[in-house]
Amino acid sequence: MVGIRLSPDKRKAVEAWAKTALDKPYLSEAVRRLMELGLASARRSVARIKKAREASEMAGQEIDRLDDPLATDEERQRRKQKLIKGPKEFRDIRRNHPKR
Numbered sequence: 001m002v003g004i005r006l007s008p009d010k011r012k013a014v015e016a017w018a019k020t021a022l023d024k025p026y027l028s029e030a031v032r033r034l035m036e037l038g039l040a041s042a043r044r045s046v047a048r049i050k051k052a053r054e055a056s057e058m059a060g061q062e063i064d065r066l067d068d069p070l071a072t073d074e075e076r077q078r079r080k081q082k083l084i085k086g087p088k089e090f091r092d093i094r095r096n097h098p099k100r
Contacts (some may be wrong), residue, residue, distance in 0.1 A: 004031070006031075014031055014034060015027065017030060017034065018030035021033075024047065028054060030081050035046070049098070056084060059083070059084060060080055060084070061074075063079065063080050063083055064080075
């Protein structure tokens with residue numbers, strides 16, 4: 001068993017969330033459920049980040065393999081970044097990256 005302290009604002013937010021649940025859980029049950037939701041979300045985020053990193057590394061390796069052997073390292077890096085970022089026309093509509 002673990003005790004936690006919640007600021008009045010956080011407690012109100014948890015209580016408001018609990019009121020939206022069909023079974024109207026008590027505060028302790030609402031905190032447990034929210035914690036599980038948060039942990040599940042965090043696990044999905046970590047998995048998504050890991051997959052994106054692996055895909056980026058694979059793309060980088062393939063670009064290096066296909067790239068011009070006479071190009072400088074700086075030129076290769078510039079080309080790789082351009083390919084990884086994607087076409088300018090699509091950058092603003094991608095949901096997984098902040099707009100720059």
